[in-house]
Amino acid sequence: MFYSNSFLIADPYSAYVLETAGPFWAYKHIDSFYAISNVLTLGTDFDQIHPDAQAFAYQKSWMKEGVPFDFQRAFSEPIMTFLGKGLSRKHQCELQAPALDSQKFSIQDAFGILRSHRIKENFEPCQGDMGNICLHAQGLLTPSQTTGSMVVELRGKANSSVWLTGSSAPCLSVFKPFYFGTNILNDDVFPQASKRMDHSYWWQWEKIHRKALNDYRALHAKIQLFQQENENSWLEEDQILSQSMEMKKREELSQNAVDACLRLVKALEQQKGKRKFNIRSFAYFLYWKWQNRVMKHEGN
Structure with a gap:
């Protein structure tokens, strides 16, 4: 059950989600509700990525060249992701969040x-x-x-x-x-x-x-x-x-x-x-x- 991790990093003015896979990482700026649950969530929508991550994934045949690079798809382990059910927990978090434009999350x-x-x-x-x-x-x-x-x-x-x-x-x-x-x-x-x-x-x-x-x-x-x-x-x-x-x-x-x-x-x-x-x-x-x-x- 070893896994790399995701992080929500925030101060009163800005927030980011950072996700890791061994030495590789990707992050993006977030400005609304976001949930992580021991599962990679950043697909093609990252703001920046480790400079060697794409080449490593291509070398391992985890992604095909010529298509938008998907960090989650490249570095997720399907069996452990399924057993861990992190996507289910993430989805439940999002379902329970109030309307994102209401600014009433307490x-x-x-x-x-x-x-x-x-x-x-x-x-x-x-x-x-x-x-x-x-x-x-x-x-x-x-x-x-x-x-x-x-x-x-x-x-x-x-x-x-x-x-x-x-x-x-x-x-x-x-x-x-x-x-x-x-x-x-x-x-x-x-x-x-x-x-x-x-x-x-x-x-x-x-x-x-x-x-x-x-x-x-x-x-x-x-x-x-x-x-x-x-x-x-x-x-x-x-x-x-x-x-x-x-x-x-x-x-x-x-x-x-x-x-x-x-x-x-x-x-x-x-x-x-x-x-x-x-x-x-x-x-x-x-x-x-x-x-x-x-x-x-x-x-x-």
């Missing part, structure tokens, strides 16, 4: 896209596959998991904000505001997570994620209510602080958000869930039982 819209699943009603993690934006690992055909999510609001003449979950499965996580120049993301508040369960924020929240494997809908409902109440409150405060020069208040907002989430972890740990089985979920539970054993073995 932080909440970004949160919602990152939390989305293809099954809209009565979703269960065992129904997930690689085509989901919020990705739940479940075995051989879906070995990957969304382990952390980020949304950034870049402001030209005000303080930018960085919204991080710091935990896996954004549908079961909470976005918290952080700021450049503050010192909240330090080893005391966010120690680096190890391979086994420890006291890091990621592992504290992972206990809830793995508990939700038994009773997703009940825990998701409680977390979703917390998301709606607290994220909206933090967003309102963030808008006010974006115009403020008081670094201390931004640090307090970040710290209060982290503390509130850790209190939720403690409360959810005390609740009992109901394990629900069917043929598909049974395989899912076996997969995660194995993951827990591997985690303990690696920790020892």
Whole structure:
């Protein structure tokens, strides 16, 4: 599952998509909504390309000379692209984006896209596959998991904000505001997570994620209510602080958000869930039982 990668590079005034294939690359300037999902997306519409990329692709017979050079077609690996289902995730992102000329795309819209699943009603993690934006690992055909999510609001003449979950499965996580120049993301508040369960924020929240494997809908409902109440409150405060020069208040907002989430972890740990089985979920539970054993073995 090795692959080269794509990047969205932006400041408050301009944005670019850069895509790589080994030492080769292509990029273009973008001025509207754009999505990348572990798949090459630039075809013939790049602004600039590595000077040797075309000659290399012609030498390998990946492209025929005399036709417009297609970076995506030349450097994509068909089987891995199909199994990874990145184009499906990209398409879902684009379907959920509001009208591009409305200029109404919000932080909440970004949160919602990152939390989305293809099954809209009565979703269960065992129904997930690689085509989901919020990705739940479940075995051989879906070995990957969304382990952390980020949304950034870049402001030209005000303080930018960085919204991080710091935990896996954004549908079961909470976005918290952080700021450049503050010192909240330090080893005391966010120690680096190890391979086994420890006291890091990621592992504290992972206990809830793995508990939700038994009773997703009940825990998701409680977390979703917390998301709606607290994220909206933090967003309102963030808008006010974006115009403020008081670094201390931004640090307090970040710290209060982290503390509130850790209190939720403690409360959810005390609740009992109901394990629900069917043929598909049974395989899912076996997969995660194995993951827990591997985690303990690696920790020892």
